Amino acid sequence: MNIVKITVLKTTLQEDLAEEYGIDNFxxxxxxxxxxxxxxxxAKPDGFxxxxxxxxxxxxxxxxxxxxxGLFYYNxxxxxxxxxxxxxxxxxxxxIFKLEKTDIESKP
Structure with a gap:
């Protein structure tokens, strides 16, 4: 088993939905x-x-x-x-996250 790198690509806000359903100052x-x-x-990383x-x-x-x-889901x-x-x-x-397989082996 190898370690997976998780990078936060974007934090988004659906403004129309937040306006209608979110609390004030969402x-x-x-x-x-x-x-x-x-x-x-x-296992979930600390702080995630x-x-x-x-x-x-x-x-x-x-x-x-x-x-x-190979490629996920039938290419x-x-x-x-x-x-x-x-x-x-x-x-x-x-x-939105980018997940990348690494060559780093997981330690139990």
Whole structure:
């Protein structure tokens, strides 16, 4: 099993939905910032959002265990092997992540 690099690509805000459904002064994710980098295998990294982890862990787990040697999902998704672009499930302020398989072996 290898370590997966998780990079925060974007923190977004669906302004129309936030205006209609969010609390006053609703902003982008308060926990994660663009450019943040985390490393994981099967366990949530320290400081990583619990809800975001629940949304992306299956991709992290798959990459850590060798998926992505080729291209994900029948070659019709991401053009670079060993990479996945995923997001958390916050409908008002989704955070978009880049997951990259590394050559770093995981330690138990």
């Amino acid at each position: 902003t982008t994710c308060p926990m994660l910032n663009e450019g943040d980098v985390f490393y994981a295998d099967y 959002c619990d809800e975001a982890w629940k949304a992306i862990y299956q991709y992290v787990f798959a990459l850590a265990h060798g998926a992505g040697e 019709d998704w991401i053009k670079e092997p060993g990479v996945a672009i995923v997001c958390c499930n916050d409908g008002l302020r989704p955070v």
